Amino acid sequence: MEERLSAVLSPYEGRKDALIPILQKVQDELGYLPDDAMLEIAKTTGLPESRVYAVASFYAQFRFTPRGKHTIMVCRGTACHVRGAERILEETERSLGIVEGETTEDQKYTLETVACIGCCALAPCVMIDEDVEAKLTPQMVPEILSGRNE
Amino acid sequence: MMNFTEIQEQARQEWDSLQSGSVPVIAVGTATCGRSAGALGVVQAFEEEMSEKGVEAHIVEVGCIGPCYAEPLVNITKPGRATVAYKNVTKKMVTEIVDNYLKGDDPLPHYTLGSFGEGTVENIPRILDTPSFKPQERRVFRNCGVIDPTNINHYIANEGYNGLSKALTMTQSEVVEEMKKSGLRGRGGGGFPAGRKWEAGLNAEGDQKYVVCNADEGDPGAFMDRAVIEGDPHSVLEGMIIAGYAIGADTGYIYVRAEYPLAIRRLERAIEQAHEKGFLGNNILGTDFSFDINIFPGAGAFVCGESTALTLSIEGKRGMPRVAPRPRTTEQGLYDKPTLLNNVKTFSSAPMIITRGAEWFASIGTEKSTGTAIFALTGKVNNCGLIEVPMGITLREIIYDIGGGVADGGRFKAVQTGGPSGGCLPESLLDTPIDYDSLDEAGSIMGSGGMVVMDEKTCMVDVARYFLDFTEIESCGQCVPCRLGTKQLLDILKDICAGKGKKGDIDLLIELSQSVHGGSVCGLGQTAANPVLTTIRYFRDEFEAHINDKCCPAKVCKPLISFRILEDKCAGCTLCAKSCPVNAISGEKKEVHVIDQGLCVQCGVCMEKCPKKFSAVECLSPKLPVAPKETTEVVA
Amino acid sequence: MAGLATSLGSGAMTNSIAEISGASTIFAIGTNTTQAHPVLALQAKKAAREGANLIVANPKEIDLCRHATIHLQHRPGTDVALVMGMIKVIVDAGLADMEFINSRCENFDAFVDSLAEFDLASVEKITGVPGELISKAAKIFASEGPSSILYCMGITQHCHGTDNVWSLSNLALVTGNLGKASAGVNPLRGQNNVQGSCDMGALPDVYPGYQKVAKAESKKKFEAAWGVSLSDQEGLTHSEIFDDIHDGKITALYLIGENPYLSEANANHAIESMNRLDFLVVQDIFLTETAELADVVLPAASFAEKNGTFSNTERRIQRIRKAVDAPGEAKPDWQIVAAIASRMGAQGFDFEDEAQIMNEIASLTPSYGGISYERLEGGGIQWPCPTQDHPGTPTLHVEKFGTPSGKAQFMPLSFRDSAELPDDEYPFLLTTDRSLFHYHTGSMTRRVAGLEQLDSEEFLKINPKDAASLGLEDNEVVQIASRRGQTQAKTKVTKICPPGLVSMTFHFAESPTNVLTSPALDPVAKIPETKVCAVKLEKV
């Protein structure tokens, strides 16, 4: 991890202003933000370590635990809400046996919600990794999950 | 390097040869919404079909033209004919279209949305004559769905960078003056006159100034900015460059949501191309004006839509809005330097204002709200999608003409505008004209353009709870009224939805809403209670039903509803029992089934599964009594 | 002390603590300020935060570097080269304050001649600091004043500590940074009343107020005041005393509030010496390691149990007040001394209270002439305060220097190596520092459970590269040996120390660092070189 990290961090010596792009790049590289990585970011940028965490924990994009192989993001946008997103979320939670914010024990799925993925016309929808599953009903949930059950 | 006239000439040639060449042009909308609907598969299908069948045509990926309900959308232009727009295209349809229209001459009218452009096609109506498009006026969306957003020449050929070229021949004050005269108001939602902001940016003192584009589109239910960036990224860049020239800035930032990867890629590409052509970088178009643009992917915080939070975020800090009294962003913004911050659509409007003049821009719309408004029309409406309409059009026209009315034959109940900061307006206000001031008066706001239609199956208490859930999560938490006020409002609304509402809750909601409005630091907090206040104002009876009668009239709030199988209608088909996720339904085949109210989680699957011909499951509110022994607490 | 006294006429901090935050440039050299003087460090950090240049010169990447504009990470013991190199840059660039030099200083020409050897290339070679960084720091110091110099034991505890100090007074003089607010040369005193002890003449060569014992005039004055005849022979310094004890020349030692068992450089020598004494009296508040060697131990009152005054690092005389009774039969130190004197039949020790003693001090010490307990009721007074109506002196040397001629002396210098440098046998350079949580030999702080919890044992700080080369991990016990002794401590692998440099505190009796340190003395100040010695390390 150390090498991958220092490769990402090397252009950012003393760059206090670049904290958010740094966090994004480190998360891209490592999948999440381990404590040690945040410490290293603090050292590189010259920011206090508390500040690195303060900023990282403010933004929804950053995670502090490893994610599952697939990330399922249930959209909770308004259009999705009025078209039954809550039931999609419940059904997904039931199918996976976890609640929002958790990762399945086999590290296969992480379940999250997202403010809006901007596919309001196709509501309700769920984003699995990079793909959008549109116009869902609760019954379709097990099916879209099993599609990724490899 | 070529001068602008030469650049334009080259671009026109490329565009014209595409438009009036001998080969058909197939334009597929591959913006995010199109992709979600399968547009990339459609592109692939065309490629495969055509190579297999030896058909020649240009495939162009374009942005979103708006009617998301019709995605994937494919526009085919055969030489000398009008463009035919195909809706909801599937792979199977691709085969038919290739066979019948590209190889043959049957445009398959039943697959089409309509036609546009010069000429006509038999049996296909012109799109702009359809009720859904007639009231629309495409200005900000002028290029979306028409040009290839990854090709700068397409943009240039369609008046692109004309505004910049013209602006550079004007003085800075002349540019600002033109913007002021246009009457353009900030399209981010607040509606502050853009020209006045530019003027303040010009007048602010400082060697270093910035231009920042707010593309942190965070309202749930809004995706107009994404569509503009994905479909016409250069219009945003051009607007920013003009703004940079007008106020004397040399650096711009686009703060764009990281959840919009395609938009970011389009911007990156566009910036690169603008550099190549000399629209960005040093000595733009041979003048001594230099300007560059950086992309800043936002990391996911709704509050960063607030200008001071956004600039702090670019600086690598927590996006916590600065506390008033504070200097204006135009005086002290990014890195405490004078900063002009506008929304995507505001910047995108600037080039046309400069090119065509302020009078042209102000020729539509109302006196105080000129130009067009863009909405993401979604929810329980037939024609979901992005629309661009002249200011002053009524809500009714939008929902019933453009939107095609309430979906699934439902009854209109409310329309929500302005996202979490806005409000829900009832049927009685449907004739309210769309402009900043009228919406404000009605208790909602223009916002950045989300418009969500709700029908009688939408519970207004639940809607208020939904929005508070959103603002509570998105509150930055620095000030007490917003941090704890939104939570308290949410807790009360959750209780009401759960049947635990108390007498006096409505008064407390109103009282707290006023305090959160008056006491919060920033706009997010100050408007956070709008959805509560408007729902109480227009739908107070629903609140009272929840609190006093433990009844959810829309039958949405689970703790207040029960499902029951009607003995006289149940045929014992067992479908419901099989699909019940918690095995709460019992009954033998061909016998009446029964729902165990103690086990039921009110998911409603049984009702959906029950064949229409039986319609044996009904939903009731208030709840049926549960046998005391088997009581289970259900938490919404 | 002795260094600044020669060049400027006073060995104390020239300016005040409150002035630090007003400086435009702060040059902190040989001071780990945030650890050793945390509250004073607040001023430096505040200044840096508000835009002042903070130039930190330290072989280690100390905490203060986080706030610094420039960190000059020079090799230990190369301060003279670094500072003289900076001065040469300033003079060569025409940034010297010639008006100040001409009107207020002497010996500039000879001094300039001595700069010849300090060209940037040589200085870079000696110090290991890139020449351009030195040049940048020098130019900032000279052109963005007022510039204030802060230093501490990292400057003085060298065999050429006086040269180090002189290099700093040269730097301040050449840039005209003396005699004005927020400038100056400011030695930070390590202990609460070092300044006062010196002021009071607890030194072998001077009476209170730095009146030379060798001077007939002062001898006469004190003989008259005390009614006895006095010696005009200068006494022995701290280290010399231990040498004379070792040699049997001194047979009785009266040792008050000190723990040389742990604090003395080359501690084994001190311990051996004390064992040779005929009679050792130790007066302290705890039974320290040293007290255990004593023939008689006398119980003293702590600061909370007596009245009196302390003089802080900025020459401010402040009142301490009795809060509680001393435990058992413990007494304030002055009462014990007075009791011994009386028991020996001496006159002039029958004081009723501390205020009376202060009156005698004031009558004999010109710089304390205007001090009385009444006047100290407010916020304390900074000496010189010669008369009852004098307000005290926040900034020294405003009009003239305290030297005989009234002018400051430029001190020509040449670079000398430390007495003991690493070699093949002892390949690492050991330097000593302090922990924020402990004080000196820990006789007080190690008895505070909370401080002990925060910092309970010695760690040898070592660079990751060095640790790797020795196969050492973090938190492993290592044997540290010098030519004089050996001890053990756990490792703390950290980039704070550059490769080749290791560092320890001396707070912990379990790991007595000072058995390792070098007794090489500065010839003028007689301060041992605890900041540089050669050690070898071995994994245990």
Place this chain on the structure above:
Amino acid sequence: MSKVTLTIDGLQIPAKEGMTVLEAAQASGLYIPNLCNHPDLKPAGLCRVCVVKMDDWKIAISCKLPVKDGMVISTEDPEVQQIRKSTVELLVANHPMTCLTCEADGDCELQRVAHYVGITQENLNRYRRSVRSIPIDRSNPFFDFDHNKCILCGICVRTCDELQNINAIDYAQRGVDSIISTLANKPIAESRCESCGECVIRCPVAALAPKGAQEPMREVKSICSYCGVGCGVMLGVRGQKVVSVEGDRDNPVNKGSLCVKGRFGYRFINHPERLKTPLIKKNGTLEEASWDEALDLIAEKFSNSKGDKFAALASARITNEDNYLIQKFTRAVMGTNNIDHCARL
């Protein structure tokens, strides 16, 4: 700075330009309730409790509102009252009701504003109460951090930043989950915290509270006995025991600031191992003796060692008066200048 006059609730009060309305009010002895303000720190304007109405139309936060000549301020305008009341009620509804066992009881700013605003049980009962249940961070030996009592005023964060420049803590998370945190919310003892306690003394509630603190019966003004900076301290005394140390805000050196040793390193004073009687070495061991015995022995031995056979090492730890007498004794009684002290170490 020029003088201005403003009106607060009908009272004309003088102020200096550059002051905030809150400062001006406080300088005139007027109380405007506030929680996140601290005179040593820049105003944050986050608690919103110091809300006022300016010139009859504008709601403003008095801690950030600069005074202007002729300004008219109301603290009792109905809108102001409502915002203030809701805000305080919200804080109380989210705060543990353990006042009597709380460290801050009687000296709690939240109690003070609640009392001023007039919170009634009846009003409070309308709210959904919700108190956090985060384990108390007891890792620091000198103070505890109870996030459940924290009102997120940020005074600790600003103290650690603006005054100490240490930044051991900061805001983390957001919204209702906001919490004052170290990196990854690790125990504070594992952070960069230097235990200076400056945040602890400024905490308006008892989210940060000294461990085992005892209210002193009386305070004695003195000077810290550690390093040479010479910080002014107030020694808190009960009976014959020092039970607390606080920075002396009137002292020109430290203006109230202290470091970890100065604030918390006082327990050696009443330590059981303190020497209580003279000890004389008999047969190789130190035994308790009377002062007479010890003084006689010393007088005898010292009388035989006069001149350069004698040396005294005074101390940089003791007072000027102590040092003066020791050098006087050495020179005048013992007849030698062999006197030095540990200045060089």
